[in-house]
Amino acid sequence: MKDDDAMTIRQMCEEFGVTARTLRFYESKELLSPIREGQKRLYTNRERARLKLILRGKRFGLDLEKIRQILNLYDMGDKGQTQLIHSLEVARERYVELTQQRDELIQALEELDGLIKWGEREVKARRTKQTTAA
Secondary structure (H helix, E strand, O other), rough: OHHOOEEEEHHHHHHEEEEEEEEHHHHHOOOOOEEEEEEEEEEEEHHHHHHHHHHHHHHHHOOOOHHHHHHHHHHHHHOOOHHHHHHHHHHHHHHHHHHHHHHHHHHHHHHHHHHHHHHHHHHHHHHHHHHHHH
């Protein structure tokens, strides 16, 4: 591997907007495996691709264990076919979950909006009564 291909921990942090602590945490969870040169960590193209997938998985709300399982399927020797199929299944499941959460959130927002409008009408009506009574 050429030095040009590897990134330092600082470069990874800058490129992906994460902290060094985050990278070390992902390493401790066996999600990343940088090359070690003494205390120095070097991240290959493979590790950069894995970090992109980790961050995407987190954005979709997947837990780290699920992400680790998906990442580890890449090494099955089938050119990523198993990983792709499993990722698609997980994505479909997560899509259904997020859609349900969205629908529940929309319903809660509508109810809250109704409550706010009712409260505003009540405040206005009570002020009107107080003004009329005075």
